[in-house]
Amino acid sequence: MVATPENAESFLLELVDAYEPLREREMALLLDMKRQDVGGETVALEQWDMLYYTGKYKAECAGVDEAALRSYFPLEFVKKTICAIYEKLLGLKFELVDDAQVWHEDVECYAVRSSREENEVIGHFYLDIHPRTGKYSHQCVYPLRPSYSTKDGRVLPACVNVGNLTPSREGSPSMLLFREVETFFHEFGHVMHCVLTNARHSLHSWAWSAVPWYGGVEQDMLEVPSMMLENFVWQPEVLRLLSKHEKDGSCLSERDIEALSESRFLMTGYTRSKYLAMALYDLKVHNGVAPYEFEGNEYDAISLYNAMIEKYTGVAPIQDSFAAASWFHLLMGYDAGYYGYIYSEMLAADLFGEFAQLSNSGKSLIDTTLGKRYSEFVLSPCATLDGQLMLQKFLEREPSKQAFLERISVA
Secondary structure (H helix, E strand, O other), X not given: OOOOHHHHHHHHHHHHHHHHHHHHHHHHHHHHHHHHHHOOOOOOOOHHHHHHHHXXXXXXXXXXXXXXXXXXXXXXXXXXXXXXHHHHHHOEEEEEOOOOOOOOOOOEEEEEEEOOOOOOEEEEEEEEOOOOOOOOOOOEEEEEEOOEEEOOEEEOOEEEEEOOOOOOXXXXXXXXXXXXXXXXXXXXXXXXXXXXXXXXXXXXXXXXXXXXXXXXXXXXXXXXXHHHHHHHHHOHHHHHHHOOOOOOOOOOOHHHHHHHHHOOOOOOHHHHHHHHHHHHHHHHHOOOOOOEEEOOEEEOHHHHHHHHHHHHHOOOOOOOOOHHHHOHHHHOOOOOOOOHHHHHHHHHHHHHHHHHHHHHOOOOOXXXXXXXXXXXXXXXXXXXXXXXXXHHHHHOOOOOOHHHHHHHHHO
């Protein structure tokens, strides 16, 4: 989609400039908070300060205490509701397959049925969402079987949602942080992208760069469908559906819903600037060999990373550290493609505008007609069409970055 390294770098640098005013405002606020804590005018923000003061600001100034809100998000209720939302939006039916062979007793298998008259099974997904010893600790959706056609019929797609959501403890039910709810909703978008494929050939079926077979959607298109769907979880209508207090069954108050919705892009100036620095580093180290030139100086891989992080975030890395050594994207298939996350998010914001128009006119976001159209033009083609063409068909115009840039300006 982005086509060339030069286009990717230009896009990232444009966003560096767009986020800089927001980052500077936020850093001033956080620095003032630290000064109030430790005293003195000469203090500086360090790497270890950022998460602490960002969380403190959100709790004290924005009215969002994520730990306090988790009592509204019991895992079993959230799981059931997310499934119900996707069923309605995309015109599907999910059925638990009780006798499916699974690799652990916690794993569930579901058949996905079309809502059309024939009600046929069109794919399967597994939910492996509880942590356990020795299990992969990241959150992702992994394809188990590609979809393809043979002389005997169609082989149905299958995938697994691998999660590590907060487990139940000492007889108490699992209660999720909102960020876990958001992640679950996002990853389920990948599930739908997989099982709704209509590709005739496995090469064009849903897959991503870490899987052991060729094919799959373009890397900078991979996150677009699920990032579009992730937007739903922040909307008041959906927050009312997803929340249910563990004791009295009430949903989030309107005040909490408003505060949570408005906090979405709060304190993102630093985190996005750091992401952009990492994406630019990714492009540079995969587009040449050391020594790498940056800002008129030459660097090895370690010093280059630290220099770029400090340049674009204004916060110096911890001395003698090399955080990229624990950054697995760099070497597991996202090499020279880390930019794709924010590129996808930009396109997803444009797509979500079609659903936002419904909400703005007093209608429900969870609209089956528009959802099926989204499925037809964006989810089902997978790698059979160029991503740009899919978006053009759904939007009936060229994609635009305007919706995403507006988010930055109002954050």
